[in-house]
Amino acid sequence: MSKLYDLLMQDYRIREGLNACINCGTCTAICPAAEFYRYDPRQIVNIVQSQDEAAIEELLKSETIWYCGECMSCVTRCPRKNAPGLIIMALRSLSIDLGYFIESEKGRQQYVLCKDLCGNILDYGYCVYPRNFDSAGHPEAGPVWAWEEKHLDEVFERLGGNLDGDGPGACRRIPQEDLDQIQRIFDETGGTARLETVRKAAEKKAAELGLSVEEFAEKVNTTCSPFHFNH
Amino acid sequence: MIYEGKQRIWSDYQKEIPDDHYFYVRSCIRQAFFTGSEVAFLDITRNRLGKDIFESEHHTTCGGIAYHSDTIPHETVMTIVARQFALMHKYGYENYVCSCITSFGVYAETLETWREFPELQAKIAEILMKTCRLEFAKPKYIVHASDLIFKFRYQIAARAVHKLVNVRTGKPLKVVEHIGCHYSKMFPSKGVGGAEYPYVLAGMVEAWGGEVVDYPERRHCCGFGFRQYFVQANRGYSLSNTHKKFESMEPYHPDCIVTNCPGCPYFLDRWQYVIAEQTGKTYGGDGRGIPVLTYEEMAGLVMGYDPWDLGLQTHQTPVESLLDKMGIVYDEKSKYLGKGGKDLGQPAHPSCLKI
Numbered sequence: 001m002s003k004l005y006d007l008l009m010q011d012y013r014i015r016e017g018l019n020a021c022i023n024c025g026t027c028t029a030i031c032p033a034a035e036f037y038r039y040d041p042r043q044i045v046n047i048v049q050s051q052d053e054a055a056i057e058e059l060l061k062s063e064t065i066w067y068c069g070e071c072m073s074c075v076t077r078c079p080r081k082n083a084p085g086l087i088i089m090a091l092r093s094l095s096i097d098l099g100y101f102i103e104s105e106k107g108r109q110q111y112v113l114c115k116d117l118c119g120n121i122l123d124y125g126y127c128v129y130p131r132n133f134d135s136a137g138h139p140e141a142g143p144v145w146a147w148e149e150k151h152l153d154e155v156f157e158r159l160g161g162n163l164d165g166d167g168p169g170a171c172r173r174i175p176q177e178d179l180d181q182i183q184r185i186f187d188e189t190g191g192t193a194r195l196e197t198v199r200k201a202a203e204k205k206a207a208e209l210g211l212s213v214e215e216f217a218e219k220v221n222t223t224c225s226p227f228h229f230n231h
Numbered sequence: 232m233i234y235e236g237k238q239r240i241w242s243d244y245q246k247e248i249p250d251d252h253y254f255y256v257r258s259c260i261r262q263a264f265f266t267g268s269e270v271a272f273l274d275i276t277r278n279r280l281g282k283d284i285f286e287s288e289h290h291t292t293c294g295g296i297a298y299h300s301d302t303i304p305h306e307t308v309m310t311i312v313a314r315q316f317a318l319m320h321k322y323g324y325e326n327y328v329c330s331c332i333t334s335f336g337v338y339a340e341t342l343e344t345w346r347e348f349p350e351l352q353a354k355i356a357e358i359l360m361k362t363c364r365l366e367f368a369k370p371k372y373i374v375h376a377s378d379l380i381f382k383f384r385y386q387i388a389a390r391a392v393h394k395l396v397n398v399r400t401g402k403p404l405k406v407v408e409h410i411g412c413h414y415s416k417m418f419p420s421k422g423v424g425g426a427e428y429p430y431v432l433a434g435m436v437e438a439w440g441g442e443v444v445d446y447p448e449r450r451h452c453c454g455f456g457f458r459q460y461f462v463q464a465n466r467g468y469s470l471s472n473t474h475k476k477f478e479s480m481e482p483y484h485p486d487c488i489v490t491n492c493p494g495c496p497y498f499l500d501r502w503q504y505v506i507a508e509q510t511g512k513t514y515g516g517d518g519r520g521i522p523v524l525t526y527e528e529m530a531g532l533v534m535g536y537d538p539w540d541l542g543l544q545t546h547q548t549p550v551e552s553l554l555d556k557m558g559i560v561y562d563e564k565s566k567y568l569g570k571g572g573k574d575l576g577q578p579a580h581p582s583c584l585k586i
Binding site for chain 2: 144159166
């Protein structure tokens with residue numbers, strides 16, 4: 001029996017998402033990621049189902065588990081009620097917990113995602129906080145966002161928002177007592193531990209590459225090797 | 232056709248949407264980028280239709296974007312969800328309406344997981360009490376905000392100032408409806424029309440005089456993909472999926488697009504700008520792209536709201552072509568003004584996409 005498979009089976013998402021895959025490939029046919037990346041969810045589910053220790057370890061260290069966009073289109077179409085998207089989420093969680101994520105270019109991106117998204121949650125109570133959404137980092141947001149960024153308070157006021165204000169409303173300041181509760185939830189449920197795991201692995205990798213942590217973050221945020229793509 | 236049989240089959244695709252008394256929770260993305268839409272939702276439901284929609288400043292993100300970017304564990308997001316539900320209970324509500332489709336999917340997934348694994352629900356209830364001193368509770372009903380606008384679509388139609396009709400030709404406007412993947416692809420029974428015949432936006436379009444466009448990639452994801460957008464190196468994934476949808480809908484000449492997800496309207500709007508700047512290609516007839524609306528923006532225009540009160544000036548793809556077709560009179564000079572007419576300057580013009 002595979003130890004890694006046993007670890008995966010502790011994840012409720014695998015227990016909900018893996019019944020008996022018949023390898024029909026419908027998930028791959030509907031998958032937006034499979035059209036863009038060299039990605040085949042059918043094969044991933046098959047590897048997990050095989051319980052092959054070496055193959056699962058290779059998967060956990062691979063690029064391929066990071067290609068999914070978690071749109072869950074596969075869930076609708078699987079004729080056996082599997083959920084490849086949930087299986088991917090369980091694989092990614094285990095890859096992070098074991099530190100394997102740092103082995104792949106796409107996996108290393110978790111450092112930037114954890115820093116940005118969880119930083120926003122713990123500091124402001126939101127996954128996305130408009131003052132941290134800078135137009136320099138988001139040129140696709142266009143000149144209208146560059147304008148809005150420059151006049152953020154005035155635009156929120158114009159539209160009836162409550163940016164950083166007291167009481168309810170769009171983008172209100174969330175009271176500190178509530179942010180403290182979210183911090184305690186992170187501490188109690190493994191959220192804080194995951195952030196620490198990712199941070200330590202990233203710092204170690206940055207040192208191996210001779211980069212500062214800031215340089216490492218910039219590199220993982222912008223590096224995209226051509227071998228990922230289908231075309 | 233046996234009409235009764237069809238009716239019975241269709242009833243399987245319906246969901247129960249209570250008429251009133253909801254605890255409202257916001258969307259991280261929509262409140263930041265579609266502020267006017269959330270404001271319009273509350274104004275329409277509370278002030279125009281007289282509904283009780285309560286919001287507490289103590290609610291937070293559901294954690295959904297972080298969860299689907301795999302940055303927080305399963306138990307973390309479930310406990311944040313439990314905290315949101317506990318706040319609803321604390322304030323005396325049992326109906327829950329959320330602004331975000333990612334949240335809607337997270338709530339549906341969490342409730343299903345708790346149903347299947349009651350020992351996990353008990354564990355989360357214990358953690359909730361330990362970390363927040365809040366009593367565990369579950370909503371009787373969960374709806375998405377678009378479900379409520381769908382439910383009230385005929386009441387809105389009765390108050391219509393404008394219709395989704397071209398005032399010059401008298402013909403219905405052709406509307407692409409794009410439904411967020413997490414609305415019903417994971418749990419079809421939770422959405423109006425399920426995953427096969429999602430009707431939540433199509434019902435609004437038809438009730439307000441428009442005509443729904445059916446096109447090959449109608450149900451394809453907009454390409455948000457969470458980590459596929461938030462990491463700069465991955466954004467080609469997001470752009471490529473949006474491009475695929477536009478290429479597919481182009482031959483049908485839609486007048487506008489309506490969406491019910493936080494990310495979808497942003498990407499369908501912004502990637503049109505990027506496609507134009509990168510390739511010179513614009514969709515729509517006049518180099519100005521296809522306007523992309525949220526369902527509140529569409530409802531607001533129908534009900535006669537000022538387009539700039541709704542926040543349509545914050546879209547990169549201009550909306551004026553749609554306003555003209557609907558016969559909406561608007562003040563071009565006030566488009567970018569702040570409150571009280573304060574001069575905020577104007578955004579720079581894109582080099583290719585006309586505004």
